[in-house]
Amino acid sequence: MTKEKGMKVPEDLLYTVDHEWIRIGSDNHCECGITDHAQHSLGDIVFVEFVANIVHTVVAQRDPVVIIESPKAASDVYSPVKGTVTTVNRVVEDTPEIINKDPYGDGWLFKIEIADKKQLDSLMKPEEYLKLIKDGK
Amino acid sequence: MKRTPLYNIHMESSGRMVDFAGFAMPVFYTSIIEEHMIIRSSAGLFDVSHMGEITVKGDSAALFLSRLIPTSMSKLEPGKGMYTLFCFENGGVIDDLFIFMINEKSYYLVVNASTVDKDFAWMQNHIIPGVEIENISDSTAKIDIQGPKSAMVLNKIFDKKKIDNLKRFHFYFDDFTGTEIMISNTGYTGERGYELFIENSKAESLWERLMLEGAEYGIKPAGLGARDTLRLEACYSLYGHEINEQINPLEANLGWLINSDKEYIGRSVLENLKKNGSEYEQFCLELTGRGVLHEGYKVLHNGEEIGCITSGIYSPLFKKGLALIRVKRGVLSIGDKAEVQIRDKGIEGEIVKRPFYKFNG
Numbered sequence: 001m002t003k004e005k006g007m008k009v010p011e012d013l014l015y016t017v018d019h020e021w022i023r024i025g026s027d028n029h030c031e032c033g034i035t036d037h038a039q040h041s042l043g044d045i046v047f048v049e050f051v052a053n054i055v056h057t058v059v060a061q062r063d064p065v066v067i068i069e070s071p072k073a074a075s076d077v078y079s080p081v082k083g084t085v086t087t088v089n090r091v092v093e094d095t096p097e098i099i100n101k102d103p104y105g106d107g108w109l110f111k112i113e114i115a116d117k118k119q120l121d122s123l124m125k126p127e128e129y130l131k132l133i134k135d136g137k
Numbered sequence: 138m139k140r141t142p143l144y145n146i147h148m149e150s151s152g153r154m155v156d157f158a159g160f161a162m163p164v165f166y167t168s169i170i171e172e173h174m175i176i177r178s179s180a181g182l183f184d185v186s187h188m189g190e191i192t193v194k195g196d197s198a199a200l201f202l203s204r205l206i207p208t209s210m211s212k213l214e215p216g217k218g219m220y221t222l223f224c225f226e227n228g229g230v231i232d233d234l235f236i237f238m239i240n241e242k243s244y245y246l247v248v249n250a251s252t253v254d255k256d257f258a259w260m261q262n263h264i265i266p267g268v269e270i271e272n273i274s275d276s277t278a279k280i281d282i283q284g285p286k287s288a289m290v291l292n293k294i295f296d297k298k299k300i301d302n303l304k305r306f307h308f309y310f311d312d313f314t315g316t317e318i319m320i321s322n323t324g325y326t327g328e329r330g331y332e333l334f335i336e337n338s339k340a341e342s343l344w345e346r347l348m349l350e351g352a353e354y355g356i357k358p359a360g361l362g363a364r365d366t367l368r369l370e371a372c373y374s375l376y377g378h379e380i381n382e383q384i385n386p387l388e389a390n391l392g393w394l395i396n397s398d399k400e401y402i403g404r405s406v407l408e409n410l411k412k413n414g415s416e417y418e419q420f421c422l423e424l425t426g427r428g429v430l431h432e433g434y435k436v437l438h439n440g441e442e443i444g445c446i447t448s449g450i451y452s453p454l455f456k457k458g459l460a461l462i463r464v465k466r467g468v469l470s471i472g473d474k475a476e477v478q479i480r481d482k483g484i485e486g487e488i489v490k491r492p493f494y495k496f497n498g
Binding site: 041043044046047049067069070071072074 | 153164165168169170362366427428429431450451453480
């Protein structure tokens with residue numbers, strides 16, 4: 001695990017410029033969430049709402065999947081890749097603070113079956129993402 | 138961006154800085170919810186040095202002020218403050234402010250950070266002989282200590298008897314390490330609390346001393362985020378949201394400030410509004426459905442748009458969405474249901490009695 005400004009950036013994940021992470025599983029099934037840096041920037045997460053009827057829906061890369069809100073702002077979380085959303089984490093709807101506490105574990109947001117693995121090349125590697133947050137983007 | 142004298146302390150305390158009225162200010166340090174709750178239960182500190190302070194001195198000081206505000210100054214006395222407004226001739230609000238009366242010939246005004254230059258220019262334009270005004274904002278630091286334990290913290294630093302006997306809206310001058318400090322029993326949180334005014338050079342040492350003496354009560358620095366959620370639970374207006382140049386005081390439930398019998402700017406319009414009512418009125422809305430409320434969201438009643446949210450929060454205390462709403466007058470009553478349009482959905486809310494949180498002094 002590498003840290004920048006105290007923010008965790010696990011080395012087994014890929015990242016987006018919008019501060020989402022994706023964990024590549026077997027059979028093209030991937031888990032997604034927001035980064036430690038993102039939850040830290042937002043502050044207390046008090047509300048999570050998935051896009052209506054998102055499960056079993058095909059989403060394009062950067063389509064919104066879930067909206068998360070802190071007391072000061074609402075933010076869309078986008079799909080890092082094109083694919084079919086297979087599951088969403090309903091637990092975070094009732095206890096959104098889990099995202100603050102464990103953004104890479106229990107605070108995961110949705111699972112997606114990736115359409116084309118080649119699209120992963122467009123995502124950022126941990127060292128690239130570290131540089132992004134180091135530069136204060 | 139301008140910095141307050143406490144900027145370095147904010148950086149050391151991991152303050153999440155944002156631009157507020159041209160100042161780099163902390164929106165929170167660790168968590169808005171934690172900072173909010175420590176003030177409801179114990180004590181917290183705000184740096185609000187960005188706010189404006191204007192002194193008004195001279196034989197005609199009282200007459201001058203009475204021409205600018207709709208509120209009677211008859212209850213003001215040396216050592217006491219009052220809340221009021223500057224309004225245009227048409228009733229639009231220039232700013233909301235506090236006036237502290239030092240003596241018959243000396244007053245101390247506290248205004249919003251974003252409006253201090255506008256306020257000062259407005260005052261200069263209406264100056265009369267026998268009055269001198271000075272904008273001392275850039276040399277004055279303001280630290281608010283708020284919460285039920287705030288007096289206990291101050292008692293360890295200042296004149297205990299004076300602090301214990303200081304009534305709400307009253308103030309006095311004390312000494313902090315050889316420098317004069319003004320301490321008022323006022324605040325913007327709905328809790329007992331104090332506002333401390335001191336010259337910039339002493340801001341850091343005062344802050345550090347308050348943190349030290351407050352440690353046994355778990356005192357925390359609090360940012361503008363918690364300041365906003367606290368004031369909204371207490372239903373206090375925020376300039377630029379509930380009131381602005383286009384919104385008159387009646388529309389923000391501030392009609393009680395219109396009671397002066399002096400000739401002041403905007404009198405005929407404001408008295409007429411108070412007598413006959415304004416086009417819009419303010420209500421408190423509590424969200425019963427799921428969601429977080431934000432400024433600008435539309436409010437509907439029986440499917441018809443009747444107004445919008447002027448300030449919305451997720452309440453750390455009540456754990457639900459709360460909002461002040463500005464709606465067409467005469468449509469809603471306490472207990473009614475109303476819908477808030479959150480993104481593409483109508484979410485149900487209820488009109489409740491004000492305030493959400495009763496002053497806990």
